[in-house]
Amino acid sequence: MLKGADDAVLEQEDSASRRGEMTSWDINDIKLPQDVRQIDWFQEWPDSYVKHIYSSEDKNAQRHHSSWAMRNTNNHNSRILKKSCLGVLVCSNDCLTLDGRKIYLRPAICDKARQKQQRKCCPNCNGPLQLLSCRGHGGYPVTNFWRHEGKFIFFQSKGAHDHPRPETKLEAEARRSIQKAQTAFSPSSPRLKRIREVESLPGATPTREAPLLLSKPDAYPQPVNFGGHVSKSSREPMLGSCSGRTPFPRAAGEDEGSGELPTWSRIPSLGRTPIARRPCWSPAIPPCSAPSPRHCAHPSSQHVLPVMKGGQGPFRPNAGPSGDGSPPASSGSCLHPPPYPAPQGGPCPMASGAHHHRQLLAPPRGKQGDGGEGGRHMGLSYCRDDMFFNLYPLR
């Protein structure tokens, strides 16, 4: 009969009404839609004024995850969790790695950890790091709201990020673990001293530097000019006492007075600038021990990202620059081969921003990854061990 066609029409209308249903609510509404029939896949990079309804089973939604560095903000409403964006940590030298990447580090969420982090130096050029504050919501940081209602988790984002994307949480964690490994082999480390002694012997070769986990600005769609220069005027005060060496002269201050500023640095200064209220950290900062810029990461051998689940990860490919994606038609049970050659020495995908759009679920910690999200995965430790031995080959 015509039932099929009718159904199709009805389905379309239904879908349209669902769309309306999906966007007609506000996170502050007393009552949120309860007859939601279509839930969204978790969005890793929510941007602009978007709303999503996730399943309460969604682990990432449960944890209020975001690949933006979002910190908890007290809105004095225990029913609605509010988070605001911390921006991105950039190199004040605007340096580029050998493979043309910019430094977009993920600000630590913890205040103290962030202070510590800002006292450190650019892992690429040893220059000072600067926090690019997010001011994408009327001069204030972009805010994300989470609200659990019954079987759903409602998400709403307010504001459009006016800065590049930082590393993902996983990349930042991986980088930290690498830095820890480096610390273990720091100049003061007895083991490294011994290695150095051996290296100082005729014929010895220097050890390799640890990899950098950097974002590649053009690896995924960025807001206009996000891959461009960083406006000093939009930055936090420079922190730390880094050498500020600029192994890449082009990047060292060329942006001053040159041409167009990136859109995210052209935010008109408001009467009230949140940045001004933030503290200035002590200038008395110990010299850093960042690696030499001459040993930048190599894209094919040293960018390492912990492997997450295969094609079943809850982070779906983003459809556009805003990070919005459409719910897929199926759960995608197949494992997609990586779109890049496997890195040397192991199955770990690289941490390059080039693969942000394929970001998958974090490795299960504790109970995470059980149940509906179950699937094969390789533990972070596997990758870390693997890369550790790649970085520090035992001789």
Added chain:
DNA sequence: AGATGCGGGGCGA
């Protein structure tokens, strides 16, 4: 150690 969540409280519009 760091991420995360909660709550108290200050400040400015």
Added chain:
DNA sequence: TCGCCCCGCATCT
């Protein structure tokens, strides 16, 4: 009053 922020604390990984 509202929105934003800082801070301390507790819990978890």
